[in-house]
Amino acid sequence: MAARIDLNLAHAYHANPKLDSDYALLPLKMSFRAGGAYALLGPSGCGKTTMLNIMSGLVRPSQGHVLFDGVDVTDKSPQARNIAQVFQFPVIYDTMTVAENLAFPLRNRRMPETDIRKRVGQIAEMLELNGQLNQRASGLTADAKQKISLGRGLVRPDVSAILFDEPLTVIDPHLKWQLRRKLKQVHQELKLTLIYVTHDQVEALTFAEEVVVMTRGKAVQIGSAEDLFEKPAHTFVGHFIGSPGMNFLAGALDDQSLLVGERRIGLNDQQAQSLQGLANIKLGIRPEYVHVEAQASFNSIPAQVERLQDLGTSMLMTMRCAGHVLRARLPLTAQHFTVGSSVHVSLLGKHTCFYHNEELVV
């Protein structure tokens, strides 16, 4: 049955790691709830695949433990862990029919034939493969083959978890959303523990209930898509999620306000109190939340328009503001602003975040 997975470990591919950079995964403690849908998201080399391989048992962590439902499985093989895996490229038997491919993991486990037929039918219907059940796999397109791989991963009702390693890489872009939808539906219906590795933010944010954002061997935030967008716990998350990502302006606290370059932004009591005594502060605001006006208003600061890009359905304005580059995403009506002109921006609102040493304070 779906298992809860606890990790308390670190991993280095070479002996005697000393520096942070010697670790593929820095020491971490993390729990994946039974029946949850998780994505491990980050750029190449961030450690997400290492983490997946440690959960599957393909890699043994150089220190610490992996627990499935409280039982230590650190030394157990992938088979003994009772997990299913789906890889980037289809892993199926070309000589078998679609139905035989789907039934294979169940026959291996000696499930009664009547139950097999029922389960295969159910999975085939979910993935819209029921029209092709008696077809040989060899003649199918790459998309259809990968769907069979997904089906083989999902078919066993008794697995602890299903691990996916960038499973939609070979799928044609315009079919991707349909498979994402299938995976989400499957998760809602079957309530399995699903863990999904990807470098694609759309894939991660769409699929998962919780996304683990990773960089340089470290998980910097675990949260819902909304958490990652609205309250990035780390400047890396603010930068990585969203296109363009969050704007950051370095500043220093001065009484009740933040000094950014020569500009002063008044803070509310809560913000000022939380930042008291901290050096190295950054104000973070997403381009979607930057207010740009022609006239100065309360607490606004001046900026110069350096670039204005019409993106068809919205405008992207790039400004220079208190010595920083600042981007704003604006409605098409912002067309009347001109490059080189002076504008006034308001950076303080309920979506504004403050960071100290790259970590969220308030």
Added chain:
Amino acid sequence: MSHLQLSEVSKSVGADVHLHPMSFALQPHAVTVLLGATQAGKTSVLRLMAGLDVPSSGDVIVDGLNVTGVPVRKRHVAMVYQQFINYPSLTVFDNIASPLKLRQETHIEEKVQDLAKRLHIDPFLKRFPSELSGGQQQRVALARALAKNAPLIFLDEPLVNLDYKLREELREELAQLFAMGQSTVVYATTDPGEALLLGGYTAVLKEGRLLQYGPTLEVFRRPASLDVALAFSDPPLNVVSAQSKDGNWQLNHGPFVALPQLKAMHSQVTLAIRPASLRVEEKSGDMVISGQVQLAEISGTDTFVHFHCALGEWVMQKTGVHFFELGARLTFYFDPSESYVFSTDGALLSAPFSQAGWGA
């Protein structure tokens, strides 16, 4: 050396027609995006322009001279491919310097340093390409292409093999380099968003045919045909047929809508509505559609809500991250004046009139 023109150029390989005859002149000192799905003919056009292939018929004209059949090494062009192609046995410095040495230029050291700085690879000049990440390797290939100082630069989906964040960064830098206007640049991509970010001019290709060429925003806002509009929309456009009935238009045998923007007489038309024109908030005069949510895709900046309704499988684009339950029944709205209208043979009849004053 920066004016390039194709005149009735076509390309066939055996019985396969790769390109149907097409004519167009590239806007000099600007970026032209070749936009189209895979197999649309983008790479074929690039190769003909660069002189890597010879057309089956028609002429390639550079600065008024017919260069059809002149091989690539006798033309002053630079090319960047999807794969990161560098000299594996040369350092990054020597990779970038190679075209300069070939032309026996002076001040090579300075020029390489300058290019490396502009592409943020100056710390790696002594390394070999294999010691760099994919993004850095592609930067080296770009630096070498720029070092040629060629009046014509061709890029074939240069960012497709990079992580999206790197893609975003490098696209931004390229857009700024191209904006200096030293070269005429041709940039092939399948991504409509990339075309909009690069700006400049866009040529839309489909199945080996040139459908439209013009300033990128003009092509986006006034697509000559439904095919152009479909090629230039991601997420896909919402498309529905409409029949004329008693002065109004009936959508897909269902609801009626008024289309005062439509002047000509037609009994049947096709409406296309951009996902960004759909809303879950109502405004007066809106068309109302009830739908069932199939999936909310979240890009990090936008949420794309796929839903099923009486008009078909539609998509709404909403800025920000929003949660929509699978299977939820919701009401969607759009302003009918924001629809593109096409005749039954696909020609544009009217484009939306936006507040800022574009369109019909």
